[in-house]
Each structure stands twice: as C-alpha cells, then as structure tokens.
Amino acid sequence: MSQLQITNGHLLDPVNKINRQANLYIENGHIAAIDVAPKNFKADQTIDAQGLTVIAGIVDLCARLREPGQEYKATIQSETVAAAMSGITTLCCPPDTDPVIDEPAVVELINHKTANAAHSNVLMLGALTTGLKGELLSEMQALKIAGCVGLSNGRHPIDNTLVLKRAYAYAANCGLTVFIEPDDHWLSAGGCVHEGTIASRLGLKGIPVSAETVALARALEIVAETGVKAHFGRLSSAASVAMIRRAKDDGLNITADVSAHQLHLNEFDISSFNSACHVLPPLRSQRDQEALQRGIADGTLDAICSDHQPHDPDAKESPFISTAPGISALATLLPLATRLVDQGIADIETIIRAITSTPASILGTNTGTLTVGSRADICIFNRDASWQLDESNIHSSGKNSPFIGWNFQTRVEHTIVSGTPIHSHTD
Amino acid sequence: MxxxxxxxxxxxxxxxxxxxxxxxxxxxxxxxxxxxxxxxxxxxxxxxxxxxxxxxxxxxxxxxxxxxxxxxxxxxxxxxxxxxxxxxxxxxxxxxxxxxxxxxxxxxxxxxxxxxxxxxxxxxxxxxxxxxxxxxxxxxxxxxxxxxxxxxxxxxxxxxHPTQAMLDMFTIRRNKGDNFGQLRVAIVGDVLHSRVARSQIHALNILNTGNVRVIAPKTLIPAGVEDMGVEVFNNMEEGIRDADVVIMLRLQKERMQGALLPSEQEYFQMYGLTENRLRLAKPDAIVMHPGPINRGVEIESCVADGPQSVILEQVTNxxxxxxxxxxxxxxxxxxxxxxxxx
Missing domain, CATH: 3.40.50.1370 (Aspartate/ornithine carbamoyltransferase)
Structure with a gap:
C-alpha cells in the first residue's frame, strides 16, 4: 500500500488538541504518525501543505444524492465527486429516495453504486416506517445489518403518536439513533416561507415557528420516555435552540444540527421572490438566525450540515411557491462554516468539531479526527484564497445556490479518502 | 474585524x-x-x-x-x-x-x-x-x-393587485381631496388572503395617509402586518370609529373549510358592514369594495346600494x-x- 506524507501543514484537530504546524504520515489508508515519520516510512507521494490547514475529512450529516429515483437531478457518482471536491469525505443520505430506503435491497443497491463511484464515503439512514408512511415499523434490525447507521422518517409525518413511540422504542431496542427533522405537517402544510413580515408582504403562505417546536416538543417527550438516542436535524428557530438547550440540561441523550445556510441567510433574502432561497424548514427571522449562530458557538447545536439538495434547473423555474425547496450545498459547507469564524461568531475549533468529529460520532464512525490509527480521511484547505462562487465551481449536478456571487476566503485544496488523494485544486 | x-x-x-x-x-x-x-x-x-x-x-x-x-x-x-x-x-x-x-x-x-x-x-x-x-x-x-x-x-x-389599489386611491382622492394625511382609512375583512388589501396598504402609506387600519378576526390577519404600516383591530366597532373611508374585502366561501371561520352568519354578525355600524364612522364616510360583493356576508345590501357607497364609481375609475x-x-x-x- 502507498505511503503519503503531508508536510508543513497547520494541523487542526480539536479532539486531540492539535493546533500547530506539523507533518502527517499516512500508511495503508490510516494515519500512521504525526511529527516524526514511522520506521521504514518511505513516502510514495508528498503533499506540501505549507500555509494550508489540515483537518480530518468533513462529515456531512445530511446530503441528498438523488439516486435512486431522481437521476435527472444528480447521481451518486456526480455528488460523491462534488463532495470530495468540497472536502467532504463522509456523507449521510436520508431515506427519502425512490424507492425509499426501507429494506436491505435498497441499501445494497446504493452500496453497490457507491462502491463503483468510490469517492466520498456514503452512509445511509433507513426509514423509520415502511415507505415513510408513518404507519408500520420498518425492519430496523435488517436495515442495521445491511449497513444503515440510523433511522429517520425525514420530514414525512408520523401522525399517530403511538406509532411514533413504538418506532422510537424499537429503534432503541436495535441500538440505532433516530434522526428527527421536527415538523408538524398540519401547521406547515402549503407553506413555503417563515410566517412573518416577509410572508405577509409577499402574500406567500407562512410556516409558523410552532410547526417546528410543536413537533420538537412531542418528539422530546417520546425520546425521554423511550430512552432512544436521538439526533435533531435542520433546526431553524430560536425557540428550538432554547428547547434543545433545556433538554440537554435535563440530561437527555440528544444532539442537534443546523444547516449552513440557516446560519447565513434569513427571510429577508427571499424578498424578491428569490426561489434559490426556497428551503424547508424556511429561512426564518434575523433573530432566529442569530440564535442559531449562538447555538453553534455555545455548543447547544452540535453540528453543521449541508442539507444538500441538488435540483435540475427547471425545478427552480416557476413562481416561488411552485419551485422545489432545497439548496445545492456541498460546495459551500466549509466556506460558510468557516465564515462564522471570520465573522467572530465562533472559534475555529468549535467550527471544525461541528463539521468533523461531532457528526462522525453522531453517525458512529471512526473518523472525524487526526487520531493516529484512524482512517486517513483528510481535508486540506486554504484560509486565504479569494474566490467567488459561480456555476462553474459548483461541482454538483445541481447549480441551485443562493450563494452564487458570494466571495469566499476558504477553499479546499486537497481531499484524501482512506489515504488516497482524490481531489487537488487546480486553477 | x-x-x-x-x-x-x-x-x-x-x-x-x-x-x-x-x-x-x-x-x-x-x-x-x-x-x-x-x-x-x-x-x-x-x-x-x-x-x-x-x-x-x-x-x-x-x-x-x-x-x-x-x-x-x-x-x-x-x-x-x-x-x-x-x-x-x-x-x-x-x-x-x-x-x-x-x-x-x-x-x-x-x-x-x-x-x-x-x-x-x-x-x-x-x-x-x-x-x-x-x-x-x-x-x-x-x-x-x-x-x-x-x-x-x-x-x-x-x-x-396594484391597479386595483390605484383605482381605489383615485376614488378616495376624487371623493375626499388630495390631503391623505387627514384621512382615517379602515380595511375590513380577509386581509390574510387579500392581494387588494396588501396593495392598498402600501399605496395608502406611500400617499402618507394619516391612519390606516385593518379590521378582521385573528385568523384572517397576516403575521407581522403591523410592519406594513397599519393598526390592527379585531373589533369592528372599535376599528370603524371615525373612519373617513371604509373598504370592505370579499370573503371567499372556502374560508369555512379551512377552519378560519365558523360560518358566514357569525362573520356577518361580527364584521359585516351594516347601517348601524356605518354610523360609527364619520357621517360623510365613503364605503368601498373591490367586488364582487357578497351581500349579507360582508356587507348589507342597503349599505352597498346606499348613498355612501362608491362601489360602482370604483369600477368606472x-x-x-x-x-x-x-x-x-x-x-x-x-x-x-x-x-x-x-
């Protein structure tokens, strides 16, 4: 197996408290040593990381690859390449593919495709209920054996609270984490923007904050009662951050994430019917945005994910309400996360943890750090590049980003998966 | 930084x-x-x-x-x-x-x-x-x-619905003169679903109207509508008091299905423009409606056809x-x- 050395880079690994310039040695796909080369190490390849930052590969808790089912939007091949070019070495896709990931055959199908694509690692969540219909329990143990790292019903409702409780209890029985996107569909039905000033001005149907908090409160009670390990994803409101903080203070075994765009946009960005900003949950008020930022800074929110949703161009070509929600977000995950550091909102260690080690541990993978002996998934980035996002540097098949035209300072220079360099930036 | x-x-x-x-x-x-x-x-x-x-x-x-x-x-x-x-x-x-x-x-x-x-x-x-x-x-x-x-x-x-709002402003100006600053205008009804109300609120504010009010039950008031420059009233009698202009909005029948209102009858009892309620407005107040009107739902026939109504003038304008x-x-x-x- 090949031996790779990364020289002179600034290594940053908050878990192992590494924050200094050092050499990193990779052997047989694993991190072999830091500072001093192991015995008999003879580098086949050297990456000069002078002036660059070296972190563990980014772990994205939520990215839709559109395959199987919507290959006209994107494919596993296209999106894992795009992820690699964005420094993301592991991503987790939710079960709302077509067919739904509710039986082992679908897991195997995706695993087969990813094995052939072989760029970033793809992990999967299985459906909590069959067909995500919220009625019958999926074969959770079979999904676990097939390789699912957790279970989720996505934004699909489980109306019957008893079914919800039994699903959580059974997931706990299988030792699987449930991934919850809280949404009361009665309150959010037909809505496309935050219920507030902008919705009222534009005459668009709003989604109240209570659509999230009502579902969150219900889920928290059932999580407490069943003891299931739970992760709450894509939170959008100040009230939710406060509820998560309280639940953690009460000793509940939960984690939570926010998507990167929620930390940088709010309802005002929609104000010209900008369909690129059509997302679910919706962009909320500036006060909510700031509370989410504080939630990341103080650790109430554990992770930042991309919530990547690539679309074909037609999907965003309609009056606002008819457009498909979602942002093609792999390319902006790291730039937007580090932007919080540039803005003085959070420190770099907190941000790096939120996109590497914490999501890795939520998914139960042995990555996300530079620990010697762990799999060598590495992201090397430049903090002083100056570049502008445009369609040509969004490598996903979906070019739907509200950040097109934004200037960024952080650029991924190299990505390494299992010790193999799979991306190097070229101008 | x-x-x-x-x-x-x-x-x-x-x-x-x-x-x-x-x-x-x-x-x-x-x-x-x-x-x-x-x-x-x-x-x-x-x-x-x-x-x-x-x-x-x-x-x-x-x-x-x-x-x-x-x-x-x-x-x-x-x-x-x-x-x-x-x-x-x-x-x-x-x-x-x-x-x-x-x-x-x-x-x-x-x-x-x-x-x-x-x-x-x-x-x-x-x-x-x-x-x-x-x-x-x-x-x-x-x-x-x-x-x-x-x-x-x-x-x-x-x-x-900007041309509707402008024809309403035109009708107000023709009847009340061009000093909008002296006017109190009350917009009554389903503001939540009304494009007409939104455009009227903007137009009235741009023309520096003294006081713009919306009157509706809580279920038909959009969130944060105050930010658009209106005073919100849920009580018809309070809201209509001393108004120079009363603009009634059409109530769509499908609002009952969405559980926004219990019935047309109850809506009329609480928010319908009757002769008695109109007496609370200024004596020379004008009554407007973008049409088509629902007689007996948002407005009493004798008001719609009465001397203070300028509803047909709106159409001409x-x-x-x-x-x-x-x-x-x-x-x-x-x-x-x-x-x-x-």
Whole structure:
C-alpha cells in the first residue's frame, strides 16, 4: 500500500488538541504518525501543505444524492465527486429516495453504486416506517445489518403518536439513533416561507415557528420516555435552540444540527421572490438566525450540515411557491462554516468539531479526527484564497445556490479518502 | 474585524423586487406592486388617470396614444371585472388586444408558464397584463420577458393587485381631496388572503395617509402586518370609529373549510358592514369594495346600494387608472440601449 506524507501543514484537530504546524504520515489508508515519520516510512507521494490547514475529512450529516429515483437531478457518482471536491469525505443520505430506503435491497443497491463511484464515503439512514408512511415499523434490525447507521422518517409525518413511540422504542431496542427533522405537517402544510413580515408582504403562505417546536416538543417527550438516542436535524428557530438547550440540561441523550445556510441567510433574502432561497424548514427571522449562530458557538447545536439538495434547473423555474425547496450545498459547507469564524461568531475549533468529529460520532464512525490509527480521511484547505462562487465551481449536478456571487476566503485544496488523494485544486 | 466572506450586493438585496419596475430613467416600465414606488410616481398615475377620466366622460372615448401596440391579457385565473376594464382601457387607447384565457388552454395541457410566455412573445406583443393564482407570478414573468415588453400585474396570488389599489386611491382622492394625511382609512375583512388589501396598504402609506387600519378576526390577519404600516383591530366597532373611508374585502366561501371561520352568519354578525355600524364612522364616510360583493356576508345590501357607497364609481375609475398605467408603461421614451436595439 502507498505511503503519503503531508508536510508543513497547520494541523487542526480539536479532539486531540492539535493546533500547530506539523507533518502527517499516512500508511495503508490510516494515519500512521504525526511529527516524526514511522520506521521504514518511505513516502510514495508528498503533499506540501505549507500555509494550508489540515483537518480530518468533513462529515456531512445530511446530503441528498438523488439516486435512486431522481437521476435527472444528480447521481451518486456526480455528488460523491462534488463532495470530495468540497472536502467532504463522509456523507449521510436520508431515506427519502425512490424507492425509499426501507429494506436491505435498497441499501445494497446504493452500496453497490457507491462502491463503483468510490469517492466520498456514503452512509445511509433507513426509514423509520415502511415507505415513510408513518404507519408500520420498518425492519430496523435488517436495515442495521445491511449497513444503515440510523433511522429517520425525514420530514414525512408520523401522525399517530403511538406509532411514533413504538418506532422510537424499537429503534432503541436495535441500538440505532433516530434522526428527527421536527415538523408538524398540519401547521406547515402549503407553506413555503417563515410566517412573518416577509410572508405577509409577499402574500406567500407562512410556516409558523410552532410547526417546528410543536413537533420538537412531542418528539422530546417520546425520546425521554423511550430512552432512544436521538439526533435533531435542520433546526431553524430560536425557540428550538432554547428547547434543545433545556433538554440537554435535563440530561437527555440528544444532539442537534443546523444547516449552513440557516446560519447565513434569513427571510429577508427571499424578498424578491428569490426561489434559490426556497428551503424547508424556511429561512426564518434575523433573530432566529442569530440564535442559531449562538447555538453553534455555545455548543447547544452540535453540528453543521449541508442539507444538500441538488435540483435540475427547471425545478427552480416557476413562481416561488411552485419551485422545489432545497439548496445545492456541498460546495459551500466549509466556506460558510468557516465564515462564522471570520465573522467572530465562533472559534475555529468549535467550527471544525461541528463539521468533523461531532457528526462522525453522531453517525458512529471512526473518523472525524487526526487520531493516529484512524482512517486517513483528510481535508486540506486554504484560509486565504479569494474566490467567488459561480456555476462553474459548483461541482454538483445541481447549480441551485443562493450563494452564487458570494466571495469566499476558504477553499479546499486537497481531499484524501482512506489515504488516497482524490481531489487537488487546480486553477 | 474584517468580514472575509462577503455578499455580492448587500445594499441591493431585497430591493430588486421593485426596482425592476422602473427603467433607467426612473419611469414605470412594469407595474407589479405598489411597494417601493415613490409618492411622486403614484401621484403621477392619479393625475394621468384624471386626464383620462375626462376623456371617458366624453361621447367619443378613444385616443390614439397606443395605436399599433399589442396588449395581451393573460388571465391564468378567472376574472370578469378586471379583465373587462383592462380590455376597455386598452381599446380606448387604440391598442390591439389579445385575450388569452390560459386556465382553460395551454397550462392544462402541461405546458409550463415559461413555454406559454415564449409563445406569446413570438406573437410580438408589447405588453402582458397578467393575472395568476400564485404570489410572485408577475415578478417571475417580468424577470424573464424580452427587454421591450412591459408587464402589468392584474393580481398575483395573495401578493399584489396594484391597479386595483390605484383605482381605489383615485376614488378616495376624487371623493375626499388630495390631503391623505387627514384621512382615517379602515380595511375590513380577509386581509390574510387579500392581494387588494396588501396593495392598498402600501399605496395608502406611500400617499402618507394619516391612519390606516385593518379590521378582521385573528385568523384572517397576516403575521407581522403591523410592519406594513397599519393598526390592527379585531373589533369592528372599535376599528370603524371615525373612519373617513371604509373598504370592505370579499370573503371567499372556502374560508369555512379551512377552519378560519365558523360560518358566514357569525362573520356577518361580527364584521359585516351594516347601517348601524356605518354610523360609527364619520357621517360623510365613503364605503368601498373591490367586488364582487357578497351581500349579507360582508356587507348589507342597503349599505352597498346606499348613498355612501362608491362601489360602482370604483369600477368606472378602473378604466381611467388602467389607461394611465398602460399609457405610462408603453408611452415611455425608449431607454438608450433599447433604442439602439430597435
């Protein structure tokens, strides 16, 4: 197996408290040593990381690859390449593919495709209920054996609270984490923007904050009662951050994430019917945005994910309400996360943890750090590049980003998966 | 602290929605929403409408201002009054008019909005008058038509109905004079779903109206509507007190299904405009309604047909105001770069 050395880079690994310039040695796909080369190490390849930052590969808790089912939007091949070019070495896709990931055959199908694509690692969540219909329990143990790292019903409702409780209890029985996107569909039905000033001005149907908090409160009670390990994803409101903080203070075994765009946009960005900003949950008020930022800074929110949703161009070509929600977000995950550091909102260690080690541990993978002996998934980035996002540097098949035209300072220079360099930036 | 990552045009974000309405010389090119337009421009529309009102009162009601221009009425949603007055307005300006009833033709065959537009552009129209059931549809179209084409919003979802708002301002001015600062205007009814109310609220605020109120049950008031410059009342008697202008909104029957209201009867009991309630307003208050009215639901027949009602005058004024907007948008001096292309 090949031996790779990364020289002179600034290594940053908050878990192992590494924050200094050092050499990193990779052997047989694993991190072999830091500072001093192991015995008999003879580098086949050297990456000069002078002036660059070296972190563990980014772990994205939520990215839709559109395959199987919507290959006209994107494919596993296209999106894992795009992820690699964005420094993301592991991503987790939710079960709302077509067919739904509710039986082992679908897991195997995706695993087969990813094995052939072989760029970033793809992990999967299985459906909590069959067909995500919220009625019958999926074969959770079979999904676990097939390789699912957790279970989720996505934004699909489980109306019957008893079914919800039994699903959580059974997931706990299988030792699987449930991934919850809280949404009361009665309150959010037909809505496309935050219920507030902008919705009222534009005459668009709003989604109240209570659509999230009502579902969150219900889920928290059932999580407490069943003891299931739970992760709450894509939170959008100040009230939710406060509820998560309280639940953690009460000793509940939960984690939570926010998507990167929620930390940088709010309802005002929609104000010209900008369909690129059509997302679910919706962009909320500036006060909510700031509370989410504080939630990341103080650790109430554990992770930042991309919530990547690539679309074909037609999907965003309609009056606002008819457009498909979602942002093609792999390319902006790291730039937007580090932007919080540039803005003085959070420190770099907190941000790096939120996109590497914490999501890795939520998914139960042995990555996300530079620990010697762990799999060598590495992201090397430049903090002083100056570049502008445009369609040509969004490598996903979906070019739907509200950040097109934004200037960024952080650029991924190299990505390494299992010790193999799979991306190097070229101008 | 240096902000390393930056937005492209921070100062412009949020404003292009209405900026696209004006050409480089600041003249009205599209009329999509009242929001963001100047007092001067709105006054200009009202003054121009006034000059057309005189023509409309003559026995020969036609002027050659838009001769040779083609105006397409694209109604993706049914309408009688608005479409008829737009058609009359265009004809009185000597334009050729094409009425396209799209709800029953192309889109029901699966053609996208963009396809429909491109086909109509190929017919070399100069103006699209658009009604659509989705908020933002007129903006969407205006952002995508060829540079020479003007778009007039004849109502988009719950967002805006700017010509209706302007004909209402015109009616108020004709009855109450041009000092809007002295006026108290009450808008009563389903503000939540009303594009008319939204446009009226913007127009009244731009014209510096002394006091703008909305009166409705909590289920029909949009969140944060106060930010648009209105005072909110849930009690009809309190809200209507000393009003100079009472604008009633139409109540759609489907609101009962959505559990927004229990019944038409209860709505009428609490918010219907009766003779007794109208006595709480100023003695010379005028009563307006964008139509079509639901007698006995939001308004009592004797009020709708009574001496204070200006409901039919609104319809007449609609023609003058639409003539004004059409002639302003199509009668502009060409912009420098558009002139070159021509």
């Amino acid at each position: 240096v902000n390393k990552a930056s937005r492209p045009t921070d100062s412009l974000i949020g404003h292009d929605a209405w900026n696209i309405q004006l050409d480089k010389n600041g003249h009205l090119k599209h009329f999509l929403t009242v929001e963001g337009l100047s007092t001067k421009l709105l006054t200009n529309i009202l003054d121009t409408a006034e000059s057309f009102a005189n023509i409309n009162a003559q026995s020969v009601k036609k002027v050659p201002l838009l001769r040779g221009k083609t105006i397409a009425n694209l109604f993706f949603e049914a309408s009688t009054r608005t479409r008829n007055t737009f058609e009359l307005a265009a004809k009185r300006l000597s334009a050729d008019v094409l009425n396209v009833n799209i709800s029953t033709s192309a889109t029901s065959k699966g053609e996208t909005l963009m396809d429909t537009l491109q086909n109509l552009q190929a017919m070399q129209c100069d103006m699209f008058v658009v009604r659509h059931n989705q908020s933002g549809a007129a903006h969407y179209i205006a952002n995508r038509v060829a540079p020479g084409i003007s778009v007039i919003n004849a109502g988009d979802g719950s967002h805006a 609609g023609i003058s105001v639409r003539m004004a907007v059409m002639s302003m948008a199509l009668g502009r001096e060409p912009e420098s770069n558009e002139g070159e292309k021509a």
